[in-house]
Amino acid sequence: MNVVVLVKQVPDTATRIKIAAGGAEIDRQGVNFVVNPYDEFAIEEAIRIKEQHGGQVTVLTVGDAKAEEALRTALAMGADEAVRVDAQVQDPMTTARAIAFALRDLSPDLVLAGKQAVDDDQGQVGPLVAALLDWPQVTVVTKLELTGEGGVAEREVEGGIEVVEFSLPAVITAQKGLNEPRYASLPGIMKAKRKEIRQISADASVTGEPAVRTRSLALPSARSAGKILTGMDAPAAAAELVRLLHEEAKLI
Numbered sequence: 546m547n548v549v550v551l552v553k554q555v556p557d558t559a560t561r562i563k564i565a566a567g568g569a570e571i572d573r574q575g576v577n578f579v580v581n582p583y584d585e586f587a588i589e590e591a592i593r594i595k596e597q598h599g600g601q602v603t604v605l606t607v608g609d610a611k612a613e614e615a616l617r618t619a620l621a622m623g624a625d626e627a628v629r630v631d632a633q634v635q636d637p638m639t640t641a642r643a644i645a646f647a648l649r650d651l652s653p654d655l656v657l658a659g660k661q662a663v664d665d666d667q668g669q670v671g672p673l674v675a676a677l678l679d680w681p682q683v684t685v686v687t688k689l690e691l692t693g694e695g696g697v698a699e700r701e702v703e704g705g706i707e708v709v710e711f712s713l714p715a716v717i718t719a720q721k722g723l724n725e726p727r728y729a730s731l732p733g734i735m736k737a738k739r740k741e742i743r744q745i746s747a748d749a750s751v752t753g754e755p756a757v758r759t760r761s762l763a764l765p766s767a768r769s770a771g772k773i774l775t776g777m778d779a780p781a782a783a784a785e786l787v788r789l790l791h792e793e794a795k796l797i
């Protein structure tokens with residue numbers, strides 16, 4: 546079973562984001578980048594599939610040379626091969642076209658992706674890749690079992706679980722709960738440092754025009770300062786708290 550995992554490098558969610566000059570993208574200066582957390586579930590699942598069924602795990606990212614750090618993290622966890630698609634992407638469609646282009650060459654049995662990237666939160670890349678390749682797709686998956694020619698997946702739906710069957714090749718997007726991602730071992734980290742990363746170029750004739758363009762980004766408005774009640778005993782503080790919740794916050 547040859548599995549390709551789509552991995553995106555995203556800003557650590559604890560990072561304080563600044564907007565770059567031009568107003569349509571973030572300032573990457575000083576930002577700590579990590580593997581998209583949902584992609585960690587996808588990487589772990591791919592490694593477990595290899596351990597159970599044999600085959601190999603290839604991790605793939607679209608991005609510049611810095612994005613290779615995310616590939617090395619995945620290699621250190623246990624992926625076998627890594628591919629960076631060198632392309633200028635601007636939206637989910639251009640990203641998906643670059644990925645579909647590389648996948649035609651890699652011809653995997655299964656593609657695993659995160660259900661969404663925690664920076665842009667579009668949740669579109671996995672489904673778009675499946676649509677471009679005309680493959681079945683199952684999204685928001687919390688349990689996955691492969692059965693030779695296909696598989697069975699459980700997906701979270703409002704108030705319950707949906708069980709679906711699919712044939713291979715297919716695209717599956719991972720939800721939290723699918724597994725518990727392993728930590729990279731020290732030998733794994735050392736091995737990953739030396740591993741060659743294959744490059745595939747996808748120029749504008751592959752990625753085409755973006756379907757949507759980001760016009761501007763804005764930070765949330767600043768929160769008003771909190772209030773600390775001091776200098777009163779507990780009953781008086783409770784009474785004042787109720788008054789504030791009622792009259793100022795209008796919550797009760």
Ligand SMILES: Cc1cc2nc3c(=O)[nH]c(=O)nc-3n(C[C@H](O)[C@H](O)[C@H](O)COP(=O)(O)OP(=O)(O)OC[C@H]3O[C@@H](n4cnc5c(N)ncnc54)[C@H](O)[C@@H]3O)c2cc1C
Nearest residue numbers: 551552607635636637658659661662665666667668669670
């Ligand atoms: C000015 C500008 C600059 C941009 N520069 C970049 C850039 O440098 N790098 C970049 O990736 N995007 C860049 N983008 C595009 C954009 O950030 C997203 O890649 C695109 O909108 C996809 O949406 P998403 O990240 O929310 O993906 P989602 O659809 O939420 O992602 C779902 C899953 O798809 C997979 N996936 C998503 N993106 C990638 C990827 N790049 N490689 C491999 N797998 C992926 C992951 O498994 C992820 O969990 C840029 C956009 C603009 C407007």
